[in-house]
Amino acid sequence: MLFPSEEIRLNLPDAEISYFPNFFSATEAQQYYHSILNTTHWQHDDITVFGKTHKQPRLTALFALNNNSLKYSNITMHPSTFTPTLKEIKSKIERVCNIKFTTCLANLYRDGEDSNGWHADNEKQLGRNPVIASVTFGQPRFFHLKHRTHKELRHKLLLENGSLLLMQGETQHHWLHQIAKTKRKINPRINLTFRVVE
Ligand SMILES: O=C(O)CCC(=O)C(=O)O
Numbered sequence: 001m002l003f004p005s006e007e008i009r010l011n012l013p014d015a016e017i018s019y020f021p022n023f024f025s026a027t028e029a030q031q032y033y034h035s036i037l038n039t040t041h042w043q044h045d046d047i048t049v050f051g052k053t054h055k056q057p058r059l060t061a062l063f064a065l066n067n068n069s070l071k072y073s074n075i076t077m078h079p080s081t082f083t084p085t086l087k088e089i090k091s092k093i094e095r096v097c098n099i100k101f102t103t104c105l106a107n108l109y110r111d112g113e114d115s116n117g118w119h120a121d122n123e124k125q126l127g128r129n130p131v132i133a134s135v136t137f138g139q140p141r142f143f144h145l146k147h148r149t150h151k152e153l154r155h156k157l158l159l160e161n162g163s164l165l166l167m168q169g170e171t172q173h174h175w176l177h178q179i180a181k182t183k184r185k186i187n188p189r190i191n192l193t194f195r196v197v198e
């Protein structure tokens with residue numbers, strides 16, 4: 001696919017965020033979902049937040065072209081090499097991002113109890129204005145955004161199967177994002193976030 005069907009630019013101040021709902025076809029998305037789910041060595045790390053240690057509420061895996069580890073929430077993740085499937089996805093995304101990613105952090109949200117708390121992807125190793133390309137395979141989940149200083153500024157969008165969300169510019173300086181828990185009975189979701197890690 002040379003041109004994704006549609007680009008929706010979020011009209012939010014201090015942010016540069018685009019959403020591509022059907023970046024991958026339903027068939028492609030389903031194939032990728034099963035392939036990644038079954039071939040990934042998922043890890044379940046302890047995280048320490050506010051001095052308390054507990055299991056992260058989701059499974060993760062890190063892939064990179066280099067040896068650079070990824071550090072966040074007192075975790076250091078060491079990368080495996082990219083699989084052919086992940087390389088293929090990466091190059092499809094790079095056609096719209098004009099950037100070459102080094103790293104992919106995969107998240108597996110097993111059910112509605114799994115989540116990702118409020119944060120910004122602003123670690124030094126991601127550079128000044130990180131470009132983050134985030135893909136969804138499987139269960140759609142809501143992505144929440146809130147402005148750091150203008151507390152009334154909030155936004156929520158559904159990340160659908162086969163979609164791509166692109167965050168760039170100063171987004172990580174001014175906005176936090178999360179995937180909230182839900183009480184609904186839902187299927188697993190795989191999220192891939194492509195980044196440049198120095
Ligand atoms: O699952 C998502 O869509 C978001 C993942 C995320 O924010 C992250 O891994 O930094």
Ligand SMILES: [Fe+2]
Pocket residue numbers: 119120121177
């Ligand atoms: Fe994030």
